Amino acid sequence: MHRLLSLVVVLLFHAIGTPGAYTLSPTAFRQDLALLRERHVQVLTLAQFEGYMQGRYPVTVPSVLIAFDDGNVSDFTEATPILAAFHMPAVAFLIGSRIGEGPNTVSASDVSAMAASGLWSFGAHTYDLHSLIDKMPSMQYAFVHHSLTATVTQDVYQEAAAFSRLGLPPPTAFAYPFGFYNAETNALLGHTYPFLFTSVPGFARPGQRLIPRVDIGIGFESLLRLSGYLAAMNRYWLLTRNSTDLSRNGSVLPTSQRWREDIHHLIQAA
Numbered sequence: 001m002h003r004l005l006s007l008v009v010v011l012l013f014h015a016i017g018t019p020g021a022y023t024l025s026p027t028a029f030r031q032d033l034a035l036l037r038e039r040h041v042q043v044l045t046l047a048q049f050e051g052y053m054q055g056r057y058p059v060t061v062p063s064v065l066i067a068f069d070d071g072n073v074s075d076f077t078e079a080t081p082i083l084a085a086f087h088m089p090a091v092a093f094l095i096g097s098r099i100g101e102g103p104n105t106v107s108a109s110d111v112s113a114m115a116a117s118g119l120w121s122f123g124a125h126t127y128d129l130h131s132l133i134d135k136m137p138s139m140q141y142a143f144v145h146h147s148l149t150a151t152v153t154q155d156v157y158q159e160a161a162a163f164s165r166l167g168l169p170p171p172t173a174f175a176y177p178f179g180f181y182n183a184e185t186n187a188l189l190g191h192t193y194p195f196l197f198t199s200v201p202g203f204a205r206p207g208q209r210l211i212p213r214v215d216i217g218i219g220f221e222s223l224l225r226l227s228g229y230l231a232a233m234n235r236y237w238l239l240t241r242n243s244t245d246l247s248r249n250g251s252v253l254p255t256s257q258r259w260r261e262d263i264h265h266l267i268q269a270a
Helices: 026-038 045-053 074-086 106-118 129-135 146-165 183-189 223-239 257-269
Strands: 008-013 062-068 090-094 120-124 171-175 195-197
Touching: 008 045, 026 074, 045 062, 062 074, 074 090, 074 106, 090 171, 106 120, 120 146, 120 183, 129 146, 146 183
Parallel strands: 008 062, 062 090, 090 120, 120 171, 171 195
Antiparallel strands: none
């Protein structure tokens, strides 16, 4: 049981506001954090999470990392005051080229205020590769081709320069655009970013090269319920750890009534 509870879930959001695609209402977000507090779930900073992944920071209670992608203005206007009310930290993965681009994205002053709050850490989400992928849909599932290696390398430098202009330290964490990656991507970006975040659901475990994240900002309103669901999935993986396939993937969906009951019990016991 200790081993089960020591695993960490990275919870992914995109925007807080009027409910819709990739947007969770402020009320739902507030309820999510209230449930985390009620169940005594530890919310890690990015530095603590990185220490956990490298075996330097022991995690012995149910824990999560809260992440926001894209640098939407609601990170500052909506999420920050709610996080502050609950004294919970988060990490924002910023698209460098979009900072201050319009009313829906964070400005440089927003980022400065977020950093000054002590609540936020920051990771990279490319400088402008999202735009490149939008123009070339074929890149979505493997956005690094041999012919585009120089383009991606330049994007890494541009993102680092954007962080420097914002007064932020060089990013150590990178979230893949749309969650897509391949072996070439990992080799290229791994030289710059020790921590590579995907959109593949599952638990984060020390030593993982590719870090799973669970997108709960679209359709889910309870972090605890989702954490219980993932805990049940991981329990299934632990019970079947002798399976080669399952040992490589902690995201096996529980489909039987037995696992639905396990989810319920895990939620109650969390």
